[in-house]
Amino acid sequence: MEDVRRDVAGVLTRFRRGRTMAFSFGDGGVPEAVLLTYDQFEDLGGEAKFERRPGVMPAEAVGAELVSMVAAIRAGTFVPVVWGDGEEPEAVIMSTSQYRQLRGDDEPPPGTIDDPTRRVYATEPLPTSRAMTLDEIAEMMGPEAVRDLQELRRADDEIP
Structure with missing residues (x-):
């Protein structure tokens, strides 16, 4: 947590350059809070899903208040905080549960330390999964997709 508190301006710089994805932080290496870009928050419907602290908190204030924010997260009274340089929202702090x-995502079993920014999901096919042909996929998408596929195949036959 101390590294984040000391370098909130650096976090914004890395977010702006696209070099940092959402990441968690907390005391003793235990994930308690998550920092993410405002764009990700907005894309996932955060404004509709959460009541948040009004306005855009300046980066300097985030550094000064981060310890009390994490204390509020531990107490279960924290609302997400949108922050950045100036009036434009650039980043969001929220609890790992939020x-x-x-x-x-689902919540981990009680007592499990889980970092939601590093979750790994099962990607193996289900026992009922089966391979599908391109024609079946086009049929699922509707008549226009079937026509488009047929046109692509005709055009492919015409290319020498």
Whole structure:
């Protein structure tokens, strides 16, 4: 947490350059809070899903208040904070649980330390999964997709 508190301006710089994805932080290496870009928050419907602290908090104030924000997270009284340089929202601080809600993830079992920014999901096919042909996919998408696929195949036959 101390590294984030000391370098909130650096966090914004890395977010602006696209070099940092959402990340968690907390005391003793335990994920307690998540920092993410405002764009990600907005894209996932955060403004509709959460009541948040009004306005855009200046970066300097985030550094000064970060310890009390994490204390509020631990107490279960924290609302997400939007912050940045000036009036334009650039980043959001929220609890790990709020971040899971934002993404639609499930909560881990009680007592499990889980970093929602590093979750790994099962990607193996289900036992009922089967391969599909391009024609089946086009049929699922409707008549226009079937026509487009047929036109692409005709054009492919015409290319020498």
